Amino acid sequence: MSELALPARIALVGNPNSGKTALFNALTGSRQKVANYPGVTVERKEGVVVTPAGLTVRLIDLPGTYSLRARSLDEIVTRDVVLGRLAGEDVLRLLVCVADSTNLRLALRLVLELKHVGRPMILALNMFDIARHRGFEIDLDRLSAELGIPVVSSVAVRRGGTRDLLTRIDEVIGEHGMPSVEGTWSEPDAAALRVTQRRADRILDAAVRIPGRPDGFTRRVDRVVLHPVLGLVILLAILFLMFQAVFTWAQAPMELIRSGFTGLGVLAGSVLPQGWLLSFVREGLISGLGSVLVFLPQILTLFFFILLLEDFGYMARAAFLMDRIMGGAGLHGRAFIPLLSSFACAIPGIMATRVISSRRGRLATILVAPLMTCSARIPVYTLIISAFVPARTVLGWFSLQGLVMFGLYAAGIASALGMSWVLNRLLWRQDRSDPFMLELPDYKRPILRNVALGLLTRAQIFLRRAGTTIFAMMVVIWFLCSVPPAPVDATEPAINYSLAAHIGKAMEPVLRPIGFNWQIDVALVPGMAAREVAVAALGTVYAIEGAAEDPGELGRVLTAHWSLATALALLAWYVFAPQCASTLSVVWRETNGWRWTAFLFSYMLALAYLAAFVTYQTALALGAG
Amino acid sequence: MPATARRFCNEKPTGGMRALGTAPVGFRGRIRAVQVGAGDHELPAAEIERQLLELGFVEGARVEVLHQGLFGRDPIAVRVNETTVALRRREAAAILVEQDDG
Numbered sequence: 001m002s003e004l005a006l007p008a009r010i011a012l013v014g015n016p017n018s019g020k021t022a023l024f025n026a027l028t029g030s031r032q033k034v035a036n037y038p039g040v041t042v043e044r045k046e047g048v049v050v051t052p053a054g055l056t057v058r059l060i061d062l063p064g065t066y067s068l069r070a071r072s073l074d075e076i077v078t079r080d081v082v083l084g085r086l087a088g089e090d091v092l093r094l095l096v097c098v099a100d101s102t103n104l105r106l107a108l109r110l111v112l113e114l115k116h117v118g119r120p121m122i123l124a125l126n127m128f129d130i131a132r133h134r135g136f137e138i139d140l141d142r143l144s145a146e147l148g149i150p151v152v153s154s155v156a157v158r159r160g161g162t163r164d165l166l167t168r169i170d171e172v173i174g175e176h177g178m179p180s181v182e183g184t185w186s187e188p189d190a191a192a193l194r195v196t197q198r199r200a201d202r203i204l205d206a207a208v209r210i211p212g213r214p215d216g217f218t219r220r221v222d223r224v225v226l227h228p229v230l231g232l233v234i235l236l237a238i239l240f241l242m243f244q245a246v247f248t249w250a251q252a253p254m255e256l257i258r259s260g261f262t263g264l265g266v267l268a269g270s271v272l273p274q275g276w277l278l279s280f281v282r283e284g285l286i287s288g289l290g291s292v293l294v295f296l297p298q299i300l301t302l303f304f305f306i307l308l309l310e311d312f313g314y315m316a317r318a319a320f321l322m323d324r325i326m327g328g329a330g331l332h333g334r335a336f337i338p339l340l341s342s343f344a345c346a347i348p349g350i351m352a353t354r355v356i357s358s359r360r361g362r363l364a365t366i367l368v369a370p371l372m373t374c375s376a377r378i379p380v381y382t383l384i385i386s387a388f389v390p391a392r393t394v395l396g397w398f399s400l401q402g403l404v405m406f407g408l409y410a411a412g413i414a415s416a417l418g419m420s421w422v423l424n425r426l427l428w429r430q431d432r433s434d435p436f437m438l439e440l441p442d443y444k445r446p447i448l449r450n451v452a453l454g455l456l457t458r459a460q461i462f463l464r465r466a467g468t469t470i471f472a473m474m475v476v477i478w479f480l481c482s483v484p485p486a487p488v489d490a491t492e493p494a495i496n497y498s499l500a501a502h503i504g505k506a507m508e509p510v511l512r513p514i515g516f517n518w519q520i521d522v523a524l525v526p527g528m529a530a531r532e533v534a535v536a537a538l539g540t541v542y543a544i545e546g547a548a549e550d551p552g553e554l555g556r557v558l559t560a561h562w563s564l565a566t567a568l569a570l571l572a573w574y575v576f577a578p579q580c581a582s583t584l585s586v587v588w589r590e591t592n593g594w595r596w597t598a599f600l601f602s603y604m605l606a607l608a609y610l611a612a613f614v615t616y617q618t619a620l621a622l623g624a625g
Numbered sequence: 626m627p628a629t630a631r632r633f634c635n636e637k638p639t640g641g642m643r644a645l646g647t648a649p650v651g652f653r654g655r656i657r658a659v660q661v662g663a664g665d666h667e668l669p670a671a672e673i674e675r676q677l678l679e680l681g682f683v684e685g686a687r688v689e690v691l692h693q694g695l696f697g698r699d700p701i702a703v704r705v706n707e708t709t710v711a712l713r714r715r716e717a718a719a720i721l722v723e724q725d726d727g
Binding site for chain 2: 069197333413434
C-alpha cells in the first residue's frame with residue numbers, strides 16, 4: 001500500500017469538559033472501537049471519519065488534559081501520542097484542539113503550548129451555540145490570526161454542527177495542506193506557564209467579548225446542590241435512588257441471562273456425551289462465564305446513572321461533597337466514582353481508578369475497592385440472613401433482617417475507609433493526602449446518545465475482560481472442582497472427590513476456630529469464581545438440586561446443619577474475604593504485577609479470618625453455638 | 626519564589642492581602658501572587674504551583690469563593706475568571722488575593 005493510501009491519523013485533544021468526547025461521537029457515530037494502548041491499561045478510543053472530500057481519516061479521542069505535562073497514566077498517554085513517542089502508534093497528521101467556547105482562557109493556553117509540538121493544528125470552538133446564547137462574541141478570524149492556526153466553530157450535539165471542522169480538516173491534510181515542522185516542546189515550568197497564560201489572556205481580550213454574568217442556571221443549581229448540608233442530603237438521595245434502580249431494573253435481564261446460560265447447559269448436555277468434555281463445557285465454560293456475565297445488567301444500570309450525571313456535570317460536584325469525608329481516610333475526591341462503581345462490581349471500579357493522578361492515591365483506591373459490598377455478595381448475604389435471622393421488627397419499625405443487611409454494607413464501607421487510612425498513615429507514612437483540584441463545569445443537558453455510546457464502551461470492556469483473564473480463572477476453578485472425577489460407585493456428590501474437596505478438607509483444621517465445617521470449606525473453592533457461586537456450590541456439596549434457583553430449600557438444610565454462630569461467622573467472612581478470582585486478575589493487570597495483588601489477597605484474607613473468628617467466638621460465648 | 630510574587634509581597638505586606646485559603650464564602654478579589662511554600666505538601670512545591678497555574682490561578686485573575694464543604698469548611702469552590710474550580714483550603718493557602726474594594 002502506498003503511503004498516500006494510508007488513512008491519516010488525527011487526534012482530538014482538549015481540556016476536560018470541553019465536549020471533546022461528544023464531538024468525537026458526533027464525528028464518528030458508532031464507527032468507533034475501544035482498546036488498550038499497548039502495554040498500558042489506558043483506554044484507546046479510535047473511530048473512522050470520511051471527510052466531505054472523501055478522505056478516510058482515523059480519529060483518536062485522547063483523555064482530557066490542561067497541559068502536555070503528564071502526571072496520571074491518562075496524561076502520560078496523551079503526551080506520548082501527541083508527541084509521537086508511543087511505540088506502536090503512528091505519527092499524527094493533525095491535532096484538533098477542542099475548546100469549550102464559554103471557557104476559552106485555559107484552552108488557549110493549551111493551544112499555545114501545543115503549537116510547540118510542530119504538528120498542524122485546528123482549534124474547534126465547541127458548544128458555540130451555548131456561548132452565543134449566553135452573549136459571548138467571538139471573532140473567529142481575529143482568533144485565527146492571533147493564534148496562527150485555523151479556528152472553526154462546532155456544535156457537537158446538532159446535525160451539521162461539525163461541517164466546518166470537516167471542511168477545514170480536508171484543507172489541512174489535503175495535498176496542499178500544512179506540513180509538520182520540527183517539534184520544540186519541552187515541559188513548561190511555572191514561569192513558562194505564567195508567560196503563556198498572559199499571552200492567552202491578551203489574545204482572549206483581543207478576540208472575545210465575555211459577558212459580565214456567569215451562567216445563571218449553574219449558579220442557581222449549585223446554590224442548592226453544593227449547599228454544605230442540603231448538598232450531602234441530595235447526594236445521599238441520588239445514591240439511594242441509584243441503588244434502588246440497580247437492584248430492581250437489573251433483575252429481569254439478570255434472570256434472562258441466568259436462564260439463558262442454564263438453557264445452554266441443558267443444550268450442551270443433550271449434544272455432548274457424558275464425560276469430562278461435557279463437564280468442561282457445562283460447568284467450566286458455560287457456568288463460569290454465566291456466573292460473571294450475570295452482573296452485566298447491574299454494572300450497566302449503575303454506569304447509566306454515572307454517565308448521565310457525569311454528562312450533566314454533577315459527578316464533579318459529588319467528588320467535591322465527598323472529598324473531606326474520604327480525604328480523612330486518605331482517599332482522593334476522585335476515588336468516589338471508582339468506589340461507587342464497586343458497589344455493583346469491583347472490576348469496573350478498579351478500572352475507573354485510572355483518572356487518579358497520584359500513584360499512591362490510585363493504588364489505595366484499588367486496594368480498598370473490593371471491600372465495598374459488590375452485588376455478588378448479595379446472594380450469599382440473603383441466603384444466610386433469610387435462613388438464620390428471624391424476620392421480626394425491632395424498635396417497632398425496622399426489620400431485623402434489613403438491619404443486618406445494612407450493617408454488612410456499613411461494615412464494608414467502614415473497613416474500606418479504615419484500610420485506606422492504615423495504608424496511608426501506617427504503611428506509607430503519608431500524613432497529607434494529595435491535592436484535590438477539580439474543575440466544576442457548567443451544567444449541560446445530558447445527551448442520551450453520549451450516554452448510550454459510553455455504556456456500549458463499558459459493556460465492551462467488561463465483556464472483553466470476562467472473555468479473557470476472568471475466563472482463564474474460571475477454567476482453573478472448574479479443573480479444581482472436577483478433577484479427579486468421582487468413582488463409579490460414588491455415594492456423594494462428585495465435587496466431594498475432587499481436588500477442591502481435598503483443599504477444603506485440608507483447610508478444615510485452620511477454619512474450625514471460625515466455625516466452618518468441611519462442607520463450607522469445599523464450597524469456598526468454587527466460590528473463588530464469584531462470591532455468589534458459593535451459594536450454588538453449597539447446594540452441590542449438600543446434594544440439593546437447583547439450589548441457586550430456589551435458595552429456600554438450601555436455607556432449610558443449612559439451618560439443620562449449621563449453628564447460628566457458624567452462619568454469622570460466614571457473613572463476617574464474606575464482608576472481607578478475597579473470594580473473587582476476577583477481581584484479583586484485574587488488580588494484577590492494573591497494578592502491573594503480583595506484589596500488590598498478593599498484598600490485597602493476604603490482607604483481605606487476614607481480615608476475613610479475624611472477623612469470622614471474633615464473630616464466631618463471641619456468638620459461642622453468648623450461647624449461639 | 627517567583628520574582629513577581631516577591632515584589633507583591635514586599636510592596637503590600639498586609640493591606641487587603643490574604644491567603645485564598647482563609648477567605649470566607651462570598652469573598653471577591655484578585656490574585657496577587659501564587660507562591661507554594663516548600664514542604665507544605667506531599668508533592669514538590671513547584672508541582673503544586675504548576676497545577677494551580679494550569680487551572681487558571683495566575684496573578685491578575687479575578688476570584689470569588691462560591692461554596693465550601695460542611696466539615697472544616699473544606700474544600701472550597703472558587704470562581705476563577707470564567708472557570709469554577711474545587712480545591713482544598715490547604716492548596717488555596719498558596720494563593721494570595723487582594724479583596725475588591727466595596
